[in-house]
């Protein structure tokens with residue numbers, strides 16, 4: 373796995389977002405460091421996707437600012453931002469009958485010069501590596517719109533990885549994946565983080581968050597409720613308050629895994 377030239381840093385401070393006349397995020401402060409996988413969890417409607425889109429520079433916050441390596445998105449410019457930040461949207465769609473390899477090649481667009489590719493061999497090597505790491509080498513020439521939901525998700529992840537971004541922001545990349553591919557994708561994202569990238573993954577499965585994440589940010593009603601190592605951020609009180617459920621716990625290989633067990637009354 374190729375490491376970025378130097379470890380990126382992202383700082384979000386005082387982030388607020390109003391959508392549809394309602395405040396859906398408020399007072400979000402996050403310092404994101406390379407080297408560990410961050411799981412962004414929280415109930416439906418908590419604001420996870422909104423926050424991820426803001427971190428990606430695709431949605432302007434109502435208040436607050438984001439700095440990447442000390443630079444604002446405006447100072448960085450769209451192309452440099454797209455090279456640095458790979459964003460996998462929730463339920464990604466592909467509206468053209470593209471092949472898997474053609475979709476993955478789109479991930480190289482931010483690296484192109486004004487007159488096309490500046491290094492076609494490097495582009496193809498990055499695309500080939502991205503297809504291999506998402507277990508899609510054998511699917512290269514298949515049409516994306518003919519893939520299963522899980523295969524399609526991996527194809528979009530390959531597009532993101534082909535861009536070799538320093539920051540990977542993935543919104544529910546496990547949706548529709550079978551257990552084996554969930555483990556593969558989380559293992560891959562964790563390796564990317566360990567190789568010196570910032571990796572933030574929106575996910576709903578608290579057991580997988582506890583198992584794979586180095587840090588968990590729990591959002592509830594547009595605010596950060598807890599932020600820390602999985603065992604602290606996902607303690608019984610926090611899970612109860614955020615989701616209204618009680619958990620049971622099992623410890624497996626030293627990992628304390630919360631299992632949502634009963635819904636709290638009311």
Ligand SMILES: Nc1ncnc2c1ncn2[C@@H]1O[C@H](COP(=O)(O)OP(=O)(O)OP(=O)(O)O)[C@@H](O)[C@H]1O
Pocket residue numbers: 391392393396414415416417418419420421422423
């Ligand atoms: N374009 C929009 N206009 C109005 N309200 C919006 C818009 N986008 C999101 N919202 C609202 O903002 C809140 C946060 O939405 P968001 O998609 O960020 O939540 P989420 O935590 O990702 O939820 P989920 O787990 O269901 O995907 C929700 O109440 C949602 O209805």
